[in-house]
Each structure stands twice: as structure tokens, then as C-alpha cells.
Amino acid sequence: MGSKIKQSVMMVEDDEFTRSTVKAALEGKGLNIVHDTSSVKDAIEYAKSHRPDVAVLDYNLGKGPNGIDLANQLRRIQPNIAIVLLTAFLDPAQLDKRVAELPAGSRYLIKHSVTKIEVLIEEIKEAIKSAPAA
Amino acid sequence: MSQGSLPQLQLAKIFHHFKEYEKRLIINTRANSRKSEEFLSAQLGLQERIHHELSTSCNALIDSISKVRNTSGNLAVENQAIQPQLLGDELRRLTMRLETFGSEQQGSTILGQNIRSVNLLIKQFRILYATTARSAPLSRSAYALVLLALITPPIINYSSFTEALVAFPIMILAITMAAHIISKALASNSPHALRNLSILIYLTGFLPMISNLIGQVFNPDPNTRYPIYITGIIVPISYYIFIKVLQVLHPHSLELIRNDELKASSALQVAVTKVVSDEFSHALSHRWAIFIHGKILTRLAATALKLETASQAGDTQTFNAAIDSLISLLKNPDAKFDQEVTDLETEVNSRLDPWLGLLEIELHIDQELMSVRNERVREVGEVIEELISNSMRHGKAQKVNLRVIESGDKDIQIIATDDAAIAPPEYQGRFGLGTRIFNLVSDGRWSITRVESGTEFKLTMVIRL
Numbered sequence: 001m002g003s004k005i006k007q008s009v010m011m012v013e014d015d016e017f018t019r020s021t022v023k024a025a026l027e028g029k030g031l032n033i034v035h036d037t038s039s040v041k042d043a044i045e046y047a048k049s050h051r052p053d054v055a056v057l058d059y060n061l062g063k064g065p066n067g068i069d070l071a072n073q074l075r076r077i078q079p080n081i082a083i084v085l086l087t088a089f090l091d092p093a094q095l096d097k098r099v100a101e102l103p104a105g106s107r108y109l110i111k112h113s114v115t116k117i118e119v120l121i122e123e124i125k126e127a128i129k130s131a132p133a134a
Numbered sequence: 135m136s137q138g139s140l141p142q143l144q145l146a147k148i149f150h151h152f153k154e155y156e157k158r159l160i161i162n163t164r165a166n167s168r169k170s171e172e173f174l175s176a177q178l179g180l181q182e183r184i185h186h187e188l189s190t191s192c193n194a195l196i197d198s199i200s201k202v203r204n205t206s207g208n209l210a211v212e213n214q215a216i217q218p219q220l221l222g223d224e225l226r227r228l229t230m231r232l233e234t235f236g237s238e239q240q241g242s243t244i245l246g247q248n249i250r251s252v253n254l255l256i257k258q259f260r261i262l263y264a265t266t267a268r269s270a271p272l273s274r275s276a277y278a279l280v281l282l283a284l285i286t287p288p289i290i291n292y293s294s295f296t297e298a299l300v301a302f303p304i305m306i307l308a309i310t311m312a313a314h315i316i317s318k319a320l321a322s323n324s325p326h327a328l329r330n331l332s333i334l335i336y337l338t339g340f341l342p343m344i345s346n347l348i349g350q351v352f353n354p355d356p357n358t359r360y361p362i363y364i365t366g367i368i369v370p371i372s373y374y375i376f377i378k379v380l381q382v383l384h385p386h387s388l389e390l391i392r393n394d395e396l397k398a399s400s401a402l403q404v405a406v407t408k409v410v411s412d413e414f415s416h417a418l419s420h421r422w423a424i425f426i427h428g429k430i431l432t433r434l435a436a437t438a439l440k441l442e443t444a445s446q447a448g449d450t451q452t453f454n455a456a457i458d459s460l461i462s463l464l465k466n467p468d469a470k471f472d473q474e475v476t477d478l479e480t481e482v483n484s485r486l487d488p489w490l491g492l493l494e495i496e497l498h499i500d501q502e503l504m505s506v507r508n509e510r511v512r513e514v515g516e517v518i519e520e521l522i523s524n525s526m527r528h529g530k531a532q533k534v535n536l537r538v539i540e541s542g543d544k545d546i547q548i549i550a551t552d553d554a555a556i557a558p559p560e561y562q563g564r565f566g567l568g569t570r571i572f573n574l575v576s577d578g579r580w581s582i583t584r585v586e587s588g589t590e591f592k593l594t595m596v597i598r599l
Contacts, residue, residue: 015429017459018436025443044491060428063519064488069526073492088431111435112221115442 004030005124007053011036012043012070013086014062018111022056022086025117031124040065047077054124059087059108068102075103082127084120086111105130151388157578160406164577165596167407176411184232184422185468191224192430192464199457209453213445216457220438222431229431232423262382262390264328270386271320272377277313277338280376282306284369285342288360297349297358305345312338335377339370413570417516420567425471433463478597479504481515482538489522493531499538503546503597510597513575514538514548520568521550521591529554529589546597553588 009031013019016038023036035046040061046052055074059067071083083106102108107127114120167173202215285305289298316338319330343365350359381387437460444453476484479499486495518536525531531552541547572580572593580593 015432015436018432021436021440021443025439028443040488041491058432060424060432061488062428063485064522065492065526069492088427088435111432112438114435115217115220115438117439117443 005054005121005128006032007082007128008032008034008050009054009056009124010034010043010046010050010052011056012038012040012061012067013056013058014038014060015058018058022114022117022120026056026120029117029121031121040070043070044073044077047074047081051078052081054082054084054128056084056086056120056124059085059089071103071106080132082124082131083107084109084123084127086114086120088112105132147388161577161579163403163406164410164573166403167410168577170403170407172404172407173411173414177414180415180418184419187228187231188225188422188426188467191228192467194224195219195222196461196464199461203457209445209448209450213441213453216441217438220434220441222434225426225431225434229423229426232419232426259378259382262387263378265390266384266387267320267328267331267381269390270384271317272381272384274310274313274317276380277316277335277377278306278309280380281309281312281338281341281369281373284339284372284376285365288342288364288369292358292360294358301345301349305342308341308345309338312341332374336370336374339373340366342369410574413574416567416570417574422471425468429470430463430467433460475507475509475511477505477507478511478514478538481511482518482536485515485518486522486536489526493522493526494533495522496533496535497538498536500540500546502540503538506597508597510595513595514546514597516571517548517575517593517595518550520571521548524568524591525550525552525554525589529556531555531588541594544596544598545594548591548593548595550591551585551588555588557582557584557589 009026011019011023011026011033013022013036019036019038023033027033034050034052035043037043037046038061043055043057047055055071057067057070061067061070065073067085067087071085074081074083083103085102085106085108087108088111105127107123107130109120109123198219199216202219203212282305289301289305293301312334316331316334319334320327322330324330343360343362346358346360346365437456440456441453444450444456482497482499486497489495522534522536525534529552531554534550534552537547537549539547539549576593576595579595580591583590583592
């Protein structure tokens with residue numbers, strides 16, 4: 001395992017159980033989860049005011065925009081934000097055929113492959129590395 | 135206006151009214167279909183089927199978890215045994231089946247829809263023909279003139295002037311007699327009058343061939359023999375088609391069309407019911423697939439992570455609580471599927487709120503509609519969700535103006551204008567989930583038009599049941 005992640009992380013996941021589980025697991029590994037929410041609107045407002053370094057987003061956020069819509073908006077607000085998209089869908093088009101393109105350097109991770117939190121942590125590191133420079 | 139353009143105008147008028155009539159007919163037929171036994175039973179059948187398949191998959195998962203639970207007394211071993219079950223392969227397969235459900239149905243492709251539309255149009259054309267043939271039949275001279283017009287070119291091409299002088303009067307006499315018989319057949323009250331009429335029209339089309347063959351018996355001359363493919367095939371078929379089209383274009387049909395006196399054929403009713411059922415199946419299956427992904431498969435993955443973490447920490451209490459919580463969800467997997475019915479204002483706002491921050495949305499709802507609360511309100515929400523998704527994802531819009539207004543006693547109109555740079559897929563004739571939802575909810579009463587600064591979407595639907 002490489003170096004520790006020092007960047008601030010925001011989590012957006014509409015299922016409370018999943019959100020609290022992933023958050024606890026990431027915090028258990030020393031990650032700095034600065035904000036967690038189920039709301040797109042709240043995530044955008046937080047990003048505008050606090051500029052987190054990393055966003056871990058659920059793809060299917062229930063009614064309204066999906067994780068890719070949010071990821072694109074976050075990149076508009078903060079062009080160098082690292083993005084990891086968590087999903088239960090093997091193919092994003094299953095949720096919606098009109099899938100927008102993921103922002104450059106984003107990571108797309110199938111949830112059932114995250115039985116070990118280290119898998120997600122590695123993806124976060126990759127996303128940080130491949131995010132556009134500030 | 136030139137005089138020559140008058141028949142064209144009349145024709146254009148008939149086609150316009152026919153198109154409008156077709157639209158009204160489909161709308162009414164769709165509305166009837168939604169109330170039909172077939173649709174209601176298909177709706178119930180699908181709900182039961184999905185519920186059954188989901189319960190079966192969840193019960194199988196509960197069984198497989200229970201089998202490996204508490205067998206070793208060692209958390210790490212138990213965790214290892216449970217983890218593969220939490221991949222939820224069976225549930226994943228179910229969601230794949232649900233996703234492809236609607237698209238497997240016949241006619242859900244653009245090609246399939248078009249073929250079906252043509253078939254339905256032909257069937258409806260027959261009804262229009264049958265009605266006008268009975269209420270305003272063509273005159274005898276019309277029957278005669280059409281055939282004469284068809285046979286004149288072969289007569290000119292293959293007969294000498296003298297022969298033509300003989301052939302024409304004989305032909306006119308024969309055709310007039312045939313027209314007389316046709317009119318008589320139609321005037322009879324026989325239940326088979328229309329069938330007999332069709333047969334007679336078709337047979338009449340062979341008159342030129344018969345008369346030419348008889349002429350050849352008395353005066354054999356290969357140069358004056360009409361080619362058999364013309365008189366034996368082209369003339370009878372063309373005559374049959376021309377007569378039917380002419381009958382349908384009779385001015386009286388315009389009256390029938392205007393007054394909606396023509397009802398849907400049973401074939402049309404059956405086909406429309408099938409389309410409505412398919413749309414419903416696809417929309418519902420998609421909702422279920424998304425629900426299973428978002429609420430069950432996600433939970434399985436989160437539980438897998440929780441068990442792994444608890445097992446590493448040796449936390450038996452958290453480990454067991456996570457399994458209990460999962461089993462409780464799996465015992466009642468669809469508990470959160472059917473949402474409560476809310477009032478229209480709450481429903482619309484619940485669909486729009488998540489988009490705020492991504493899009494600028496202006497909303498107007500007529501005061502009288504805000505408190506409407508019934509099962510159709512959720513469908514208003516689905517339409518809004520679809521059209522906002524379209525504007526944002528496809529059209530890259532940044533602004534949407536949405537109005538939900540009353541339209542008559544029972545209907546509402548949803549009007550959305552945006553600043554989308556790209557037309558939505560429905561505008562480009564592409565058929566997808568959105569089209570199905572719009573059709574299903576409005577019975578086909580929706581439109582998308584490109585306006586100067588973006589796209590305008592209009593949908594009319596019944597809100598007061």
C-alpha cells in the first residue's frame with residue numbers, strides 16, 4: 001500500500017447505510033471525510049464553499065441527477081477535483097441511456113468489488129493522480 | 135389563387151383532417167385501452183411476476199446466508215463464506231432481465247413501430263372505406279371512368295384507330311354494366327355486401343383482358359394482343375386500389391372524420407392495448423431494475439464491506455447486526471418501492487429539487503392544481519423527471535421554464551421550454567424510455583418542437599380521474 005491520503009474527501013450517496021458504512025471504513029483508514037450527504041444540491045453548495053479535493057459519488061442517486069451529472073458539475077466548480085464514481089451497475093447505460101461522459105481522469109468502480117476498503121482507497125489515489133492539474 | 139390548385143387543396147384538406155382524426159382516434163383508443171381488462175390484467179400480471187421473482191431471489195439469498203452463518207464460530211471463516219453470496223448474482227441477473235423486458239417486445243424498435251403503424255393504418259383505412267362505401271358510395275360513372283382511364287393507354291398503344299373505335303364503345307358498355315352490378319351489390323342489405331363488392335371490383339378489373347382475349351379469338355393478331363402482365367395484373371390491381379382510395383377520399387369521409395364517427399377497429403384496439411401494455415411493462419420494469427440496484431444490490435455491497443471491516447476488527451456484534459439488517463431487508467425487499475401518493479405541488483418539487491444547482495428552473499403550477507392528490511400525480515413527476523433529464527443530459531440546457539396548467543375539466547398541460555443547444559432524442563424520432571413514458575401518461579398527446587432559443591415540450595394528460 002502506498003502513502004496515506006491527506007486530501008479532503010466529500011461523499012455523496014443516497015443510501016444511508018451504505019454512506020455510513022463506506023464513510024466509517026474510509027475514516028478507519030485515516031481518510032479525512034469532510035462532508036457526506038445524500039443531496040446533490042447540498043454537495044454542490046459544499047463544493048462551492050469548501051472546495052474538497054476528492055469526491056466519492058454514488059452513480060444512482062435516486063430521483064434527479066445521477067453521479068455523472070454531479071461529477072461534471074463539480075468539475076465546473078472545481079476543475080481539479082478528483083472523482084471516484086461508485087456504482088452497482090456494470091454498465092452505466094443501464095440506469096439511463098443518456099449517460100453523459102465522465103469527467104477526464106475520473107474512476108468508475110463497481111460497488112461489489114469494494115469488499116475490501118483498500119480497493120476504494122487505491123481508486124481514490126488513482127483519481128487524485130489523474131485529476132487535472134490545478 | 136389559381137383554379138388548378140383547388141383539387142390539390144381539397145386533397146390536402148382531406149389528408150390533414152385524416153391525420154388529425156387518426157391522432158384523435160389513437161388518443162381515444164389508448165385511453166380505452168388503459169381501462170381495458172387486457173391492460174389491467176397485464177399490469178397486475180407483471181407486478182406479480184416481478185414481485186415473485188424478486189422474493190424468490192431474495193429468499194434464495196437468505197437461505198444461502200443462513201446456511202453458512204454461525205457454523206464455525208470464527209468471524210473470519212464466516213465472513214469468507216458469506217462474501218460470495220453478497221455478490222447478488224441472482225438479483226443482478228433479475229435486473230438484466232427487467233432491463234431488457236420492454237425492448238424484447240415486438241414493435242418496440244423504430245422499425246417495429248413503423249411496421250405496426252402501417253398495419254394499423256391499413257386496417258383503419260378499411261374501416262373508413264367500409265363506412266363511406268355504405269353511406270356515400272361512388273357513382274357508377276366513377277367506377278367506369280377509373281377503368282377507362284386505366285385501359286386507355288393499352289388501347290392506344292396496341293390497337294389501330296379502327297380497332298380502338300370498336301373497342302372503346304364495347305368497353306364502355308361492359309364497364310357500365312359492371313358498375314351497375316357493383317352498385318346493386320352494394321345497395322343490397324346482404325351482410326356480405328362489402329366482401330361481394332370487393333370481389334366485383336377486382337373482377338371488373340379483368341374486363342379489358344377478357345374483351346381483348348375475345349377479340350383475339352375472332353381476329354387473331356399478335357400486334358393487338360395486350361401484354362398479359364398489363365391487363366392480367368397491373369390493371370385489375372390498380373383498379374382495385376384506385377377505387378378504394380377514391381372511395382375513401384369521398385367528400386363525405388371528411389364529414390365522418392371531422393365528426394369522429396369512425397370507431398377504432400377491433401384490430402386497432404387490440405394493437406393499441408398491446409402497445410400501451412408494452413410501454414407500461416418497460417417503464418415499470420425499468421423502475422424495478424433501478425430500485426433493485428439502488429436499494430438492494432447497493433445494500434449487499436455495503437454489507438459485504440461492513441462484514442469485512444467487522445471481521446478484521448473481530449467485532450461480532452457489528453458483524454451480526456449487519457447480517458440481521460440485511461436479512462430484514464431481504465425478507466421484505468419491496469417495502470420502499472411503492473411511494474406514498476402526494477399532492478401535485480409536493481411531487482413536482484420533489485422531482486425538481488435535486489436538479490437545483492445543476493439547472494436554473496422556473497416553475498409555475500396553477501393554484502387549483504397544487505393540492506390535487508391521486509395516483510396520476512406520480513406520473514406527472516415521472517414526466518417532469520424525464521423532460522428535465524432530456525434537457526440537461528441531452529440538450530445541455532442550463533435553464534428550464536416549466537408550467538403545469540389546467541386544460542379543460544380533467545386535463546393538465548405540462549409545458550417546458552429550455553435553452554437546449556441539441557434537440558432531444560424524441561425530437562429526432564428516436565424511440566426510448568422517455569417516449570414510452572410520455573405516450574403512456576398522455577395517450578400520445580405530447581409534442582417536442584424546436585424553438586428559436588431551444589426546445590419546447592408540451593404534454594397533455596388526464597389528472598382528475
